[in-house]
Structures are given as C-alpha cells and as structure tokens.
Amino acid sequence: MVFCVEVFGWGIMVVMGAKLLFNCYDFFYATYLAAALGHNLVPKIKQFGSWAVVTGATDGIGKAYAQQLAALGLNIVLVSRSPVKLKQVSDEISRQNRAIQILTVAVDFTDGNAIYPKLKKELSHLFGQIGILVNNVGMKLPTCQIADVPSGDQFNEIINCNVMSMVRLTNMLLPAMRKKKRGLIINIGSLAGTGFAPMRTTYGATKAFVDKFSCDLAAEYRSDGIVVQSILPGYVATKLPGLSGKSSFDVPTAKTYVEAALLRSLGVETRTSAYWFHKILLYWTEFLYFFVPNLVQKLTVSIIGRKAQMANLQTRM
Template sequence: MECCIFSKLKTQPLWFLILFSLGFITLLRFSLIFLKWVFVNFLRPSKNLKKYGSWALITGPTDGIGKGFAFQLAGKGLNLVLVGRSPDKLKAVSDSIAAKFGKIKVVTVVVDFATSDLDSGMEKIREAIEGLDVGVLVNNVGISYPYARFFHEVDEELFRNLIKVNIEGTTKVTQLVLNGMLKRKKGAIVNIGSGAAIVIPSDPLYAVYAASKAYIDQFSRSLYVEYKKSGIDVQCQVPLYVATKMASIKRSSFFVPSTDGYAKAGVRWIGYEPRCTPYWPHTLLWALAYSLPESVVDAWRLRFCLGIRKRGQLKDSKKKE
C-alpha cells in the first residue's frame, strides 16, 4: 500500500510534490505544537520547589493572586515570608495558613510599596530574610487604574504609584533576594506580568499600567538569560483576566479563574519556560488574539475600555452627589 502511494507521488508534477511536502511539513509542525501544548498543560509534573530552598517570599500576599500563591506554596511545604502593606491583613493570612498547614513557618513584613520609603522597606525585608534560604520569590505586588482613563487624565499620584509599585518595587525586591540565591547557586523568581502588555497589541486607556507590565516582561527575560547558568530560574507569568478586586471581577468562569485556580496552575509552571500563561484556557484566548489583525483587536479593546471609563465616571459622579 505504501509503495503504491509513493509510486503515485513520483508520477505527479513537481509543483504538486512541492505543495504536498509543504502541507505535510505544516501538518507535522502543528501536530508537534499541539502535542507539546497538551504535555506542558496537562501531563508535565510540577517541580520539587524545595530544591530551591525551604522558604518563599511573596509580595502582595493578602489578596488576589498573591494570596493564592501563599496558600499553594504553603501546601508544597515551603515556609513563607509575606510582604504587604496591611498589618491586619498580613496577620489574617498568616493565621489562616498556620491553622491549615500547622508546621509551616510564616514571617510577615509590613511594607507599603506606594507610600513608604522603599529603601527603608528593603531594609525591613533584608532583616527578615537574614539567615533564611529563600529559594522562591513571587513578585506579585502591583496596582492598576481605578478604572480606564485617557493618559492625560492620569493624575500625578496615580502615575507615580504605578511606576513605584509595579516597576521600582519589583526591581528592588528582586535584586535584594537575588543576592542570596547567587550565594546558594539556586533559586526561582516569578514575576507576575499581564496579558495587557503581551497578549494584546495595545491596552488603550491603561497605557501606564500596560507599559509597567511590559517592563516586567523584558526585565524577566533578560534576567532569565543572565542567571540561567547560575542555577536561577526566572519567569514572567502572564495571566489574562482573573477574578480579583483589581480586575473588578467577582465571579470566576471557564476563561476567568479564581485566584486559587490561577495560583494552582501558576505553581505548576515555576521553574520552566521564561514566559508562560499557566492557566490553560488563557492560552486559547492568546491564540485567538494572535490570529486576528492588530487593528481589529485595537478597535475592540478601545471600545471595551471606553465602556469601563464611562461606568467609572458614573460611579465617581454619584459619590460626589
């Protein structure tokens, strides 16, 4: 049977053989891509995170994705250093983790990345991790706009806080924790990026936020190349919408995971690719966005964000009444 097929192919004109070969190569390529996608999303085991060290440091751990990571990493047997701005919320999360996991040690550090002197904040973190083998760092702290707005409508305080929290805070914490990882020649750094900076071609009315997350992506990739041979895995995780207060989404769905659902997927990917979208339904949306012309995605996103801006302005006006 195979001989007959090859015999028939030999009798075909050259143009047909070229098209057949190109089609076969394309089909083979997409088959391999699909098989890899299935493996990494459903079959590949998570790494033993204790090999990096017995402690994990998480910024912004009192709510949202950061809180989800705190519980997931505690479940993996890692002790935690939780860095956040609210002493009461830090205590609440710490107590909940202690009640659920018992033997897990939790150290809390109060740092407000937006208003504190970051140098004094870094000193607090340095003192807290002295002598601890912090093997996993999750840079989750971040802020966005209260609601969509044009760039000229971004006030000075919001502009300053976006850069200070999303860029300066992540950069300084990374440099601080990285020093210990270099001494031990092992570590995993996870920086939480955003689909707003990577998946879609633009994020109108959220320009500064999207740009700050683009910094996180390039920062992560560059560190991945710099320190891979030093035993340190650096990764930028790229979530799309997650049911968080920052995203103003209360209910989870198939394409919008809960914070625990996202964090569970996120932990599975630590130590692998330098850029990833851990929650697999998000990869379908990413593929859809890439398949459409950029002008179409830009137009949809602008219309969508204008709707958010209008609703936000109505809420503001009602508050002032």
C-alpha cells in the first residue's frame, strides 16, 4: 500500500514537472521565438483583406492597433464617439502613412441598437474588402459595490459598449469573411474577466463574456479560414478611469502592448495576455484561482476595497 502511494506521488510530480517545462517552453516560444522564426501571421496580414475596422480607435490600445495596422499597409476604418478626436487621429495616421486610405465613423456605442443602421450604411460598400476587425471599444464603471453604482442606466451603457458592440459588429462583418474564407477578428478583453473582479463586478462580467465569446467563435469558424483572438491585458498606461497613464515594466504603454499582441502573438496564440508580464499574471492568477479560490477571493476583495476607499478619499480632498 505504501509503495503504491509513493509511486502515485512520484507520478504526480513527474506530470507536474512536465507540465511546468511545457509551460515555460510555450511562454518563451509564443513571446519571443515565434515572431523571430516567422511563425506569426504578420507577414500574411494583407491576405485577409485591404481594410481593417478598429473600434474605440482614438485612444489607448485601439489607437495603437490602428497605427500598427496602418504601418503594415492596411486601410483603416476608425470608429469612435468624438468626431474631433477621430479627425485628429486620422490626420496623425495619414501623415505617417500617406499611401493608405482612412474612413472615420462617429458613433456612441453606449446608445445601443440605434447606431447599427448607420454603421452598416457607412461600411456596406467595404464589406468585401474588410478582412480585419478589432473590437476594442470599452468602458468601466466606478470601482465600488454594485449597489452603490449611482445610476441604473450605467449598466445598459457598459453592456452596450463592452458586449453588444462586439457581437453586433462581428455579426455584421462575418458573412463577407466567411464567403471569402478568410478573416481576422481581435477582441480586447481583460484580466479582470478571467477570475474574481469584486468592486468591478459588471466590468469583469462583460470582459468574461468577451473571452468566452472569442474562444467559442474561434472554434466555430476555424474551418472557414477565420482567425479569432482573445486579448486579455492587465493594466496598460491608457486614459481609462482609475489608471494613472504612467508606464512601467508591469504597466506597458499602449504602443508596447500592441506590438506584443499584434507583431508577436497573432496566429500563434488564440487566447493570450500578449505582454510578457501580463502573461505571467494570467498564468498565476488562474493557477491560484484553481487551487485556493476562497483565499484569492478574500484577498482580492480586501485589496481592491482598500484601493477604492483611498481613491474616494483623494476625490473628496
């Protein structure tokens, strides 16, 4: 009996050791080696189509995706809320990439169903040429308990912006991609959607939807030549509420983050945090959520609760 337990224990250690070695190899391959060996999709990206649609394209990750895709020679449709900011970003990209075309569409994704006839009208003449969709637009609610969210309308807005926008645009553009047997859809989620997100409950739930939707969509359309990628960033130096906008080794700039996501992981990973530090965070958070979920949940509530209290005090001062 003792011998059997000992053999079983050694067997578990061998399996865990092999798994750890594989995870280390996979991390270094996907983060550094794949791009160097030309195993990603960047060299073939124009084969998907000559146009890319990017939502939430005037700031942060969305703007960085638009800039990177334009630098690769793709024409860009910039979709965001502010006509003024759309014009500024369009002019900036045009100065850097004079050979490409840029179309801007101003819509507010928190408005729900009302905006989609306009989007379809603006994009319909490009359906056969659009090969890439970056569903980036998103919003956050104040970091607080759900009962303390000041307006019930904000729940409609965050679901319309973070969930409905992705589903509706994917549904709008997929038929032409399926007909051509090629397409690329990149959905921007968050690490907050992969585990516990107390005090950010609605935001975390919408981003969990993004991840689930993306992974299932990738399996559903793989045989049609359509690539779907779920991107799960941690903190990035952007202008979203609650972020300082300052970069560091663990909080990359949007440009640095998108370089990791687009130039390294595209076609290599279906589900990824892309940036090396965020990949480590994703691995360990999911590992701890699996083995000690109650402890992680209590610590998360405590840490985020203290941060929210500090932020509220600073706001009042």
